[in-house]
Amino acid sequence: MSEIVFDSVTHAFGDRPVLRGVDLRFSERRVGIIGSNGSGKSTLARMINGLLKPTSGTVTVDGVDAARKGAQVRRKVGFVFTDPDTQIVMPTVSEDLAFSLRRSGLSKQEIAARVEEILVRFRLDQHADHPAHLLSGGQKQLLAIGAVLIRRPEVVIADEPTTLLDLRNARVVSEALDSMDQQVIVVTHQLALLESFERVIVIDDGLVAFDGSPDDAVPAYRQLVE
């Protein structure tokens, strides 16, 4: 597992502080990040692969600074966004998966083999040549996850991956996350998603308010909002 370290991390949008001195070190296989709307969870998650840079402090992945060496860190750390439509860029399902490997240096055959593997794994093989925008919400999110996994990252960050989905699709996506060999970090409001997680971090007003097991973190979060 990779070790992710936040060292005195602050972040401000303009003069508005969003993270106010976060110190964290984690390397568990499954880590959840929860907290109220606007508490800073997405900001924190985006810093892990350098999509956002700290205003002060550092975020490192296995010792590599995510703000300075973003491209290097992003080869190791994939990011799944809440809305798969923002991630789907090519007309068909297969083309979209292959697009993720456009700069990989892999041969056409190897790319085709990886596309096939993901199509089968996420039961999208019947839709390989269909327009991606016609997939169901759950299938779209699986495609977005597949487009990240096809690059074989070691760590996957998912920012509210089930928020836009109905119960059935949310379950499909949650099972997909469960089945991953990778280290997974999930930002979510769906607390049931975290039952089997090793560690859950509660963010409140830009600070770590609680850090522990899901059994302890969920009541701690509830107490914060009451």
Ligand SMILES: Nc1ncnc2c1ncn2[C@@H]1O[C@H](COP(=O)(O)OP(=O)(O)OP(=O)(O)O)[C@@H](O)[C@H]1O
């Ligand atoms: N690009 C931006 N410019 C200005 N303010 C921003 C920007 N992105 C986020 N913010 C603000 O930063 C604060 C934290 O946002 P963030 O998305 O990290 O919260 P969150 O905990 O993920 O919230 P939610 O649960 O609602 O997704 C919010 O008040 C938000 O309005």
